[in-house]
Structure formats: structure tokens, C-alpha cells
Amino acid sequence: MRGHRSAKWSLVPEDVLPAWTAEMDVRTAPAVADALRLAVERSDLGYAGDPAPVADAFAGFARDTWGWDPAQGGGELRMFGDVGQAATAVLGALTSPGDRVVLTPPVYLAFYPWLASLRLEPHEVPMLDVASGGRLDLDGMEDALASGTRVVLLCHPHNPLGLVAAREDLEALAQMAAHHGAVVVSDEIHAPLTHPGGPAFVPWLSVSDAARQVGFALHSPSKAWNTAGLKLALGVTGVEGRWPQIPEEVAWGASIMGQYAAVAAYTDGREWLATVRSVLEQRTAQLVDLLAEQLPAVRFRPGTASYLAWLDCRELGLGEDPAAVFLERGPAFGPGGAGFARLNYGTSVELMGEAVRRMALAAR
Numbered sequence: 001m002r003g004h005r006s007a008k009w010s011l012v013p014e015d016v017l018p019a020w021t022a023e024m025d026v027r028t029a030p031a032v033a034d035a036l037r038l039a040v041e042r043s044d045l046g047y048a049g050d051p052a053p054v055a056d057a058f059a060g061f062a063r064d065t066w067g068w069d070p071a072q073g074g075g076e077l078r079m080f081g082d083v084g085q086a087a088t089a090v091l092g093a094l095t096s097p098g099d100r101v102v103l104t105p106p107v108y109l110a111f112y113p114w115l116a117s118l119r120l121e122p123h124e125v126p127m128l129d130v131a132s133g134g135r136l137d138l139d140g141m142e143d144a145l146a147s148g149t150r151v152v153l154l155c156h157p158h159n160p161l162g163l164v165a166a167r168e169d170l171e172a173l174a175q176m177a178a179h180h181g182a183v184v185v186s187d188e189i190h191a192p193l194t195h196p197g198g199p200a201f202v203p204w205l206s207v208s209d210a211a212r213q214v215g216f217a218l219h220s221p222s223k224a225w226n227t228a229g230l231k232l233a234l235g236v237t238g239v240e241g242r243w244p245q246i247p248e249e250v251a252w253g254a255s256i257m258g259q260y261a262a263v264a265a266y267t268d269g270r271e272w273l274a275t276v277r278s279v280l281e282q283r284t285a286q287l288v289d290l291l292a293e294q295l296p297a298v299r300f301r302p303g304t305a306s307y308l309a310w311l312d313c314r315e316l317g318l319g320e321d322p323a324a325v326f327l328e329r330g331p332a333f334g335p336g337g338a339g340f341a342r343l344n345y346g347t348s349v350e351l352m353g354e355a356v357r358r359m360a361l362a363a364r
Contacts, residue, residue, distance in 0.1 A: 001025060006229065019355050022159070024226045024307060024346035029272040032225055035264035039257055048232075048254040051079045057266035058219065058234055064270075065192070068206040074240030075205060075212070080233040081253025083189045084110060086218045087153065090185055090235065092118050093244035094151060102144050102152040104136065105334025106310070108159040108187070112334065115153075123149045126336045127161065131312055133301040134161040136169045138176070145180040152177065154186045156204060157194065160310040160333060160342045162303015164199045167207065174211035184215045189233075190306040192224035192273060195281040198304025205238040212238025223306065224273055225265040232258025280307050283345050283352060290353055294360040307346030314339035316363050 001009050008023045039045065055070075055077045062068045070077060080086035091101065097119035103111055105126050115122055125140040141152065152173070157164045177184050186204035194201045205217050220233035232254050237243055265273075284302045287309055291298050299312040333342070343359075345352045 019344045029269040031264040031268035035260040057263040061266040079254040100149040106336040109332040157305035177214040178210040193306045221265040230258035231255040290356040309343040
């Protein structure tokens, strides 16, 4: 792995075992690798082109996996370079500087700089029962929307908690948003990585008619198939004509290699993904055992999606930012982050075990 040029491995000193960014240590899915080789063999390395093959492949995956047809109700799909670009483009088109956006901390730390880049203010509605896995604070969201906040940036499934929100909670949020004339932008980048034994992911735009009317969904194969560097994300609306005015040049952020990879992942990469999901479920159980053996004071309530563990380190006595001891930051995830650290366990059982061992040594 030390020969890798990805940010995860190349931006840390050699004596650091990286478990900080949301990138897995896996072999590339054969279907994706074959698609990239085909692009090279064709010398097809220009700008990203017709989005229809990507849209069709994603629609087929969404129908088969979640029972959701993205075209239902006239929904429309657009390509972006990544979910961050998609989120800032949509938020920028829907808001004015100084507007507030609901966030549900502790939440993906990049949400805060995304808002700052647009001069937007976070309206924080912290997750409830974080130590027990978390749940949306619907009363807090109702208060936020009633006070005039008109945009919700939803992390669904939730990063870093790994929470797959219940349909009834999503339905309630959709009704609130519709009542107050608000918009919900749902970041669903981790959706394909739900664990086989956990609750099923419910796409925001499949929740209800209200959700389709008020919502935007952001997807990408980048987390599930480990292709972040290939730069391809999808934005989906629930109804025709819903897209706000977004600068035309934003569409050029997507890459043609990302297009090749996305089509292959969504069509021929499903068996590989099923294996990864099963392994991640196993890793979750293995991490529980490792922590019990080596860091029993750390509490961990396993999520049911993706490969990020939200570790409650408050009993270790390491202060508000125990992750600084482990070379990752906790409070950067917003209120609720103090005393916690995020660990990426999307790696081999050997490297995960070494990570926990080093954390135990650092905590002594």
C-alpha cells in the first residue's frame, strides 16, 4: 500500500497507519478494471460525454437494489465531478449568502467547509442518542424549519454513525419540508454499502410524493467501488423541471474514466459489491471484539452501513479531541464530536488489528 499515490496513503508519514479518509483498501472490481482498460485501448480519454449510459446503468442498479426508479415522476439526472461539487452547486443555486442550512452533527466534516465556501451558516440539529447509534431529531428539525431555515443537507446513510434512517423518520421530515416550503438535499454516497444483515436503505426520492417534490439526491459509485479519483457523481431530482440554474461548466467536472467505471460498476460490479458488503459486516463484528480486548473503555455502537466507526473515547480521559492522539480529528465533525474519533475499518483484518493495537498504546 505504501506505493499508492492516493491521499490516504501518500499524505501521511511512513510510520503512520492511515485510517482517516473514507477510502477502502481493496482490489479494484474486475468489471471496473476491465472498463478502464477498454477506455485506454480505445484511446477514449477526452472530456466526459453523453450521460445516458451512466443514467441507464444507475437506474437499473437503483431499481434492482432499492426498488426505486429514478425516472419516476419525471425525475431528471445530471452528472457532476463528485458529491461535494454536486452539493455546493445545488446549494449555491438554492440559497443566498447568509442563509442557514440544517446539518445533523456529528456529521461528515466536509459539510462545514462546503457551507463556508458559499457563505452559508450551519443550523445544527444534533443527532439524538449518538452513543446508541443515533437517530434524527425530528422535533429539532421542525423547530429549525419553523424558524425560517429552508434547506436541509441530509447525510443518508449517516457518516460517521453508519445509521440507515428509518422510513417513518424520512417521511416525517418530508412532510415538514413540504409544509415549510423547504428543500432537502440528500447525500446518499454510502447507500450501496449497507450491511447485508441490517435495515434496508430507503432512497430519499422513493420515500413519498412529498419527498420527491422537495428533494435532490446525490449519488456516486466512488465509495462503494472505491473509485473516488475517477470523478463521477450523479444528482437526481424527483420531478421534472426541478433543477435550479446551475452553471453549465459544472457538468465538465465529471470524467470520462468515471463514466466508464460507473457503467461497469452499476451493471457488472454487483457481485463484487456483494462480497465487499459481507466482508464489511464481518469487519464490524471483528472490530467490536478487538476493542473489547484491547480498548475496553472505548464504546462502539456498530452502524449498519459503510466502513466508518464512531468511537466513544470519553472514558479514556484524552480530552475533547482524543482523535488527535490517534492522528484523526473528532470535533471537526461538529457538536457531538467531542470525545469521539472516527476510524476507517475498510481494510484487511490485519491492518485493522494493528490500528487498534496502536490506539491502545497511544491511550496508555
